[in-house]
Amino acid sequence: MKLNLVMLAALTAAGLVACGGDNNPVTATPPAAPAIPEGTTVTLALLETTDIHANVMSYNYYSLSEDTSLGLERTATLVNAARQENPNNVLLDDGDVIQGTLLGDMQAVTKPIACSDTLAVHKAMNAMKFDGGGFGNHEFNYGLPFLSQITNTDFGIPGVTKPGGTCGAPAFPLVLTNVTGVASGKPIVQPYTLLPKTFSAVKPDGTKLDVKLNIGIMSFVPPQILEWDQKNLAGKVAVTGVQEAAKQYVPELRSKGADLVVALSHGGLDPSSYSPKMENGSYHLTSTGIDALLIGHSHLIFPKGKETGAAALDPSFAAFPASANIDAVNGFVNGVPTVMAQSWGRRLGIIKMTLAYTNGKWVVQNGKTTVESRGFKYTDGSTNVAADAAIAPLVASEHAATIAYAKQPLGVTTDFEMSSYFSLVGDVTAIQLVNQAQLAYVKNFIATSTDATLASYKNIPVISCSAPFKAGRNGPSDFTDVAPGASSSAPVGLQVRNPGDLYLYSNNNLQAVKIKGSDLKAWLETAAKQFGQIDPGKTTEQDLVPSYGTIYNYDVFYAENNALTYQIDVTKPGGSRIVNLSYNGKPVADTDDFIVATNDYRAGGGGAVPGIDGSKTIIKSPDANQTVVSNYLAAQGAATGKVTLAGNGSARSWSFVKTTTAGPVILRSAPGHLALAKSAGLSAVTAEGGLDASGFAKYAIDLSK
16 A cells, blocks of 8 residues: 555654664654743643542431531532632642541441442542542551552551552542651652643734643641641651741642642641641641641631631631731631631532733732632522532442441430430430440449559549530531430330440540549530630620630540539630549649540540649550440440430539620521420520521520529
8 A cells, every 4th residue: 555645754754653774663743832921821620629538429328317518419509519619629628537527437437348349438429520639647546457458558667568459449539748658758648739721812912822730739637637647657657837838839849840839737727836747737737838828627708608607707817916017807817818618518619710921921910819708608608509419329328228227226225315415514315324334334444454553543433534526616517416305205226326326436446535633624625615705794796615626625525423513614714724633532632643544536635624634544455446336335235225314414513603694695507406405404405596607507595594
């Protein structure tokens, strides 16, 4: 066959035909990219999700009911709309993806998925075509081997082996900038990556031009992962401070051609003096040369929502001094655009930026940058967006299996409803059982121990503490409510799902610390900081609990027969609120000894309780707190068949110092539960008011009762 001469000439000119007798093929030279005229601009949107916590479906596995206020299937609808508005876009996730619901626990612990399978949440994210992602602290909860498998990553850590072959994993690159292997000294995951993107730009004459931009991404986790997941990470990984890690790698990213550098920081905003051990060090990344900051971990909204009737800023943001240079309305921190998309898929962060081609490089036009944390009700302020119908079929089998698992019976009934709607005004129905389970475990551990030191502690009082983990942190649907409507005449059978509702964090292991009375008082003072300081003479409305952002630090203490009691004076400043602290009717002295049953997070220093830093830990249990609660309930079922309000839900160890106020004091909680407060004998809860912008009801609190 003869080659057409015209075609031959064209191929020769293009360099695609070898010359003479040369047997070496000639590599084609790609056509040069069209020149980019000075002043060409490109507008793009950085889209962020954070703290998804395995909430794929708009469904609450603890209550077995739909919840249209959350779920990645609705976030997908926000993403679709944002992409329509911004064809030039990059979708990124800021971590805490895999843990947080019964679905996550089932796929990691109860029935661990095979290497060939992909986590349900990753299936959804792959379908949504994420461009990249980072890590959060909860990624480490299930251990390094599991994390290695579900990310299909060899961490290079001795003793941590990824299954052979290719495991199901995210179809997008993951980065982790500040975690290294102890043995190797090298990052366990690539510390950064460049995402090559082709965007449509506009030349100065108004015509369009396709241009290529390299988006550099980095990811940071809190150094506290070494404390919170000590059992999984000790001796295996090290964590660098966020600022040090960023200063090391930002120049590398720039040298490799990054046109835009984006930090995915799984930490909130703390403008206090920098420390490499800061839990919420995101603020200090703004001085490292990054162009945009996507943050998480705090489960808050930043900047303030733009939808009609948007909730007020969290008080923790409003309290920042002007010198911190944090614009929480427009979304800038020291001039760097910053966004936090709340949690559980309920919002989508959107940073819209314009870059101009100037002197051979792309330069951000700061005056044209806008930042939005967009919620489900962004269209009209009242209607949640519909779910993206493409997501549910992808995870239908996993969703059904989780529901079936959740419904399995525990073999015990309850004659009372266990809820956290009013835990912040003294209700212990959702807390006492947890404390009883922990206390019984530690007492038995000491009584049966063959360790001489532990045996010597047999006469030291054992007490327990636990927090109402689900008490509004993630909105008005985020409350514990086990066995609603249960009564002595109509007891309700408990199910597998209920211990997780009472004790949310399946990764926590039970530990015990030996402390003095002075430590106990300091611990209680730390917990009492969750309350705002109430001014009795103020005539305007005051929030009893200004922010639910760290409600997991509100520890409620308990001793057998309610032997430990104390009061909280909310008119006093934080640090001087605990009064009338007694044990067995006697004031607690600074030198008194106590053993406290708690979790590894708190025992290791989580929550910054003075003196509780791991040095006082005497028991490190192999059992998870959630498992301890489940086993305790099963044991009660085997012994008596039931738990009761009288024996397991009415021992209130604390109360407020009675105070008369000139103006209203309110507690924000889920609407429609005033009757529950009344039936529980919570006389301080006097009325239910209207809803705030977030959907919380304002309950009137009379502190004189």
